[in-house]
Amino acid sequence: MKKIALVFTLIIGVVFNINAQTGVGVEKPNNAEILFDGSRKMLDEKWTYWKGPRLAAEMPIKWEIVRDPIDEGTVMSSNDPAGAGGKYGAADIVTKDEFRDFRLHVEFLVEEEGGNSGVYLQNRYEIQILDGDYGLHGMAAIINEHLPEQEAYNGTGQWNAYDIKFKAARFEDGKLKEKARATIYFNGKKIHKDKAIQQVWGGPNSGIDGGNDGGKGITDTLGGIKLQAEGHSVLFRNIWIEKIDLSNAGTDF
Template sequence: MVVDLQFEFTNRQRKKKMIFNKRHSNKQLCICFAIVGICSLSYIAISVASKITEYKSGYVWNKPKVVTPGKENSAPPSDAIVLFDGKDLSQWKNGENWIVKEGYATANKTGITTKKSFGDCQLHIEWASPKKVEGDGQGRGNSGVYFMGKYEVQILDSYKNKTYHDGQAGSVYKQTPPLVNACRPPGEWQTYDILFTAPRFDKAGNVTQKAAFTVLHNGVVVQNHFVLKGGTFWHKPAEYEAHAEKLPLSLQYHRNPVRFRNIWIRELSPIKGTLPKK
């Protein structure tokens, strides 16, 4: 009886060992298959990667010139033309009509126009409507920046001031409202950073490329590459009239003592590249 029990016990042990060995073998086999699979995939990936080459445009580009930024983002970079530094308006025609004091110029008597002409450009300008609120609608802190003397970005005290939407601050006057109203309260300084793409005309005077504005008002995008329908007019719809590639910039006097400071401009030109012949 003892012998039978011992034999049965031994038998069970052998079966357990066989099952364990079988499971262990299966596990080892799975690990081996996994390693083989990973190695195969790695080989395939390396083989494919070795056949991929980097795309290159083939253009030989001119080296971008180095421009030193101002100490602050509002300060003119090294390639900027400073139009008003708080001291005088010698860069402007009719500048003597405006009142310059304490680092700013106040609109007075007439509009002013730059002596130099510009095409594609980046403009930085800071302005403030009168702190004392007088009038409403278009009669409150009204002025405007005219690129090429024709394409206007509106200046207006639009802080809690109802007027037509395509005539408020940051609008392309009578063409489109700003995306948002980013106006500060009356008397506070405001900034415009404007990218202007000038229109192009063929020899017959037809528009080949329309003008466009990107405008940031107090750091907020209010015009996102808006394509203009034409020049700015008060009495008729916008339309294009052929003109020179470069024309002066103007600031409007609209019988409101709007103040200005820190005005600078950068001329923009596309970087050139050539595609060598094959």
């Protein structure tokens, strides 16, 4: 009986790991779309500058394609000169495609202490990247709303991965019926479980609806995946997204 129980436990563990599909180096599912594969070609094809009120950069995108400092291949750096001094919104890049519900994978490496960037869901809700801070405005926070349930950051000079399942806000007759929600894994550890997201933070320079009622005026419009430039060298690679329909489901996985 002990052997049977052990085999059963191992099977359950394997199935769980297959379903989770989280962490650095995870390959995309067959029906997912690659948003960045390390090439200049894909950066130009699938991304553009976000045309927010503080935009100071001009096309083509000035995020450099550089050698991966750890593994083979190339990656992109968020150190756009227009974003120097922490001017978020001045040189942020966003996907040309827009999304509602999705599963997203993003890998990033902070090159220096204090490195700052962010991953924006629907160009609204920021999942923070900030070396040296684990507060509500710090690493892996759903910014200003939810602290990560555990610390999972690999540190500067190492690759990290966010795996996110996101459900967009729902509306009925033009009125907000259900707030956006997200479940997030950080380097394979679940840090946010089906958390409701209240608003956009940072004002109109931050993202879509940031200037509506102090960020609380969420609208029923789609948005892209945005990466933030704040004058720091944060590297990105292996970004993919899978469109899903969560109309009758939560985000936990």
